[in-house]
Amino acid sequence: MTALTASQTHLESREITTGEPLGTVELSTPDRVTSAARRAGAAAPAWAATPAEERAAIVERAADLLVQRAEQAQELLVREGGAIPGKAYFEVHQAAQELRHGARLARHPGLPHPPADDPERTAEVTRVPLGVVGVIVPWNFPLLLAARSLGPALALGNTVLLKPDPHTPLSGGRLFVEAFADAGLPPSVLEVVHGDADAGSALVQAPDVAMVSFTGSTEVGREIGAVCGRLLKRVVLELGGQNALVVLDDVDVEQAAAAGAWGSFLHQGQICMSARRHLVHRAVAEEYTEAFARHAAALRVGDPYRSDAQIGPVIDRRQLTTVANAVEQAVAQGARLVTGGRPQPPYYPPTVLADVTEQMDVFHTEVFGPVATVTAFTDDAEAIRLANTSDYGLTAAVYTSDTPRGELIGRQLRCGVTHIGDQTVVQDAALPFGGIGASGNGSGFGGRASLEAFTRWHTLTTSTPPRTYPF
Structure with missing residues (x-):
C-alpha cells in the first residue's frame, strides 16, 4: 500500500x-x-x-x-x-x-x-x-x-x-x-x-x-x-512492546525453544506482544540459542494463501527495509547472527541474534518483524534488571518448571501482563490487558x-x- x-x-x-x-x-x-x-x-x-x-x-x-x-x-x-x-x-x-x-x-x-x-x-x-x-x-x-x-x-x-x-x-x-x-x-x-x-x-x-x-x-x-x-x-x-521472555535454568530446552519461536515469529513478529528479548540463564544459554535457531530456521516462509507457509510477508517494503537495517546495525554493534538475516522481498526470514547486550540499540528498540535477540544472565536478580531495562512495559513471560520461583520473578517485572510457564503472546478477552511506559x-x-x-x-x-x- x-x-x-x-x-x-x-x-x-x-x-x-x-x-x-x-x-x-x-x-x-x-x-x-x-x-x-x-x-x-x-x-x-x-x-x-x-x-x-x-x-x-x-x-x-x-x-x-x-x-x-x-x-x-x-x-x-x-x-x-x-x-x-x-x-x-x-x-x-x-x-x-x-x-x-x-x-x-x-x-x-x-x-x-x-x-x-x-x-x-x-x-x-x-x-x-x-x-x-x-x-x-x-x-x-x-x-x-x-x-x-x-x-x-x-x-x-x-x-x-x-x-x-x-x-x-x-x-x-x-x-x-x-x-x-x-x-x-x-x-x-x-x-x-x-x-x-x-x-x-x-x-x-x-x-x-x-x-x-x-x-x-x-x-x-x-x-x-x-x-x-x-x-x-x-x-x-x-x-508497542519490547517484551522479555525470561528462560530459567530448570527448563526442558526444546520445549522452551518451541515456546520462544511461537512467541517471536507468529505473524512474522508483527505483534505488540511478540517476544523480542530472550533473556536466558547462562547455564542453558548456548543450548537454548542453538535449539531456538533450529526452530526458527525450520519455519516455512512463503505466500500463506497459496502454500502451507508458517511465515508470511512483512506488511510493506518500508517495514521490510526497517527490519533489515535493524539487523545490520545489530551485527555491526557486535551481535552474532545465528540464523536468518537475509531479506527475500516481500518476506524476511525468522532471525535470531545472539550475544546481544544492553548496550546495543536492538536491545531497546522495537523491531516490528521476525527478529529475536538472546541475552544471557547469571541469576534471577540480573534477569529482573535486564527485563526492566526498557522504556516499554507491555507483556513479559517467565518460562520455568518452578512455578513459585517464576511467580516471584514475574511480580517484579515492570509491565502490564506477565505469564508464568508460557510465552508472551497470550490473548484472553476476560482478563485486563494494557501496558505502561512507552507501551x-x-x-x-x-x-x-x-x-x-x-x-x-x-x-x-x-x-x-x-x-x-x-x-
Missing part, C-alpha cells in the same frame, strides 16, 4: 503478496470524518436509552455472523494482511469472543456502589456511556483489535467511529459494517471512516468524540495522548477494565423532603 494522495477519493485494497485488487472503500476527508462523528453523536442518546439486553443481543448476533462468515473473513486476513490461515482462524473466533465479552458486560455490569454516608440522602450511582468512542486500529490484527473496543463500547451504550488502517480496510472495517448492519444495529451507531494520518487526526479532534481508543505505534500514541489531554478527552493507548497508559481492555474504560460514573442523589438552608 502506497502513501495516500490528496487527489484520491477511494482506497483500493490489494493482496499483500501479488498486488491483486481485493476491493475499494471511499476515503474520508477531515470534513467527512467530522460529519461522521456528528452523525454518531446524534445517534448516541437513543442508543444509550436502548435497554442493555437489546444492545447486548445485537452485539452477540454480530459475533455469530462473524463466525458464520469466517471463511470470507479468514481469506481477507490472509490476502490483505499476510496472515497464515491458523492465525486468521484464531483472529476471527477471538474477535467474536471479544464481542460476546462486551455483551456480557452490558448484562452484568458489576457490583453496586456503596451507599452515601448521609442516611437521609439516597444515592443512585451508575456507570453510564461516554457518548461517541473513536476507535483507531492497526493492520496486524484488524478484526480482533477493533472488536475488543467495539464489543464493550457498543454493548455498554456508546456509539462508535471506527478508522481501520489503510492496509486493511476490508478486514478491519467492511466486515464489521456488514455484520452489525445485518445484526440490526441502528443507523449511525457505528460509523466507519477510511484514511491515513489526516483522517485519524480529524477523528481525535472531532468535537463529538468523547473518547479515543488507539492501538498502534508509541510515536503516534504520544501525539494522540497529547491532543486528548489538551481537549480533556478520555484516551486508551495500547502501544501505553494502563489496562483499557478485558474484564472490568473494559467496563471502566468505556463508561463513566454518574451520581444521582435524592433528598425527601427537599433540604432547607439558612441562606
Whole structure:
C-alpha cells in the first residue's frame, strides 16, 4: 500500500503478496470524518436509552455472523494482511469472543456502589456511556483489535467511529459494517471512516468524540495522548512492546525453544506482544540459542494463501527495509547472527541474534518483524534488571518448571501482563490487558477494565423532603 494522495477519493485494497485488487472503500476527508462523528453523536442518546439486553443481543448476533462468515473473513486476513490461515482462524473466533465479552458486560455490569454516608440522602450511582468512542486500529490484527473496543463500547451504550488502517480496510472495517448492519444495529451507531494520518487526526479532534481508543505505534500514541489531554478527552493507548521472555535454568530446552519461536515469529513478529528479548540463564544459554535457531530456521516462509507457509510477508517494503537495517546495525554493534538475516522481498526470514547486550540499540528498540535477540544472565536478580531495562512495559513471560520461583520473578517485572510457564503472546478477552511506559497508559481492555474504560460514573442523589438552608 502506497502513501495516500490528496487527489484520491477511494482506497483500493490489494493482496499483500501479488498486488491483486481485493476491493475499494471511499476515503474520508477531515470534513467527512467530522460529519461522521456528528452523525454518531446524534445517534448516541437513543442508543444509550436502548435497554442493555437489546444492545447486548445485537452485539452477540454480530459475533455469530462473524463466525458464520469466517471463511470470507479468514481469506481477507490472509490476502490483505499476510496472515497464515491458523492465525486468521484464531483472529476471527477471538474477535467474536471479544464481542460476546462486551455483551456480557452490558448484562452484568458489576457490583453496586456503596451507599452515601448521609442516611437521609439516597444515592443512585451508575456507570453510564461516554457518548461517541473513536476507535483507531492497526493492520496486524484488524478484526480482533477493533472488536475488543467495539464489543464493550457498543454493548455498554456508546456509539462508535471506527478508522481501520489503510492496509486493511476490508478486514478491519467492511466486515464489521456488514455484520452489525445485518445484526440490526441502528443507523449511525457505528460509523466507519477510511484514511491515513489526516483522517485519524480529524477523528481525535472531532468535537463529538468523547473518547479515543488507539492501538498502534508509541510515536503516534504520544501525539494522540497529547491532543486528548489538551481537549480533556478520555484516551486508551495500547502501544508497542519490547517484551522479555525470561528462560530459567530448570527448563526442558526444546520445549522452551518451541515456546520462544511461537512467541517471536507468529505473524512474522508483527505483534505488540511478540517476544523480542530472550533473556536466558547462562547455564542453558548456548543450548537454548542453538535449539531456538533450529526452530526458527525450520519455519516455512512463503505466500500463506497459496502454500502451507508458517511465515508470511512483512506488511510493506518500508517495514521490510526497517527490519533489515535493524539487523545490520545489530551485527555491526557486535551481535552474532545465528540464523536468518537475509531479506527475500516481500518476506524476511525468522532471525535470531545472539550475544546481544544492553548496550546495543536492538536491545531497546522495537523491531516490528521476525527478529529475536538472546541475552544471557547469571541469576534471577540480573534477569529482573535486564527485563526492566526498557522504556516499554507491555507483556513479559517467565518460562520455568518452578512455578513459585517464576511467580516471584514475574511480580517484579515492570509491565502490564506477565505469564508464568508460557510465552508472551497470550490473548484472553476476560482478563485486563494494557501496558505502561512507552507501551501505553494502563489496562483499557478485558474484564472490568473494559467496563471502566468505556463508561463513566454518574451520581444521582435524592433528598425527601427537599433540604432547607439558612441562606
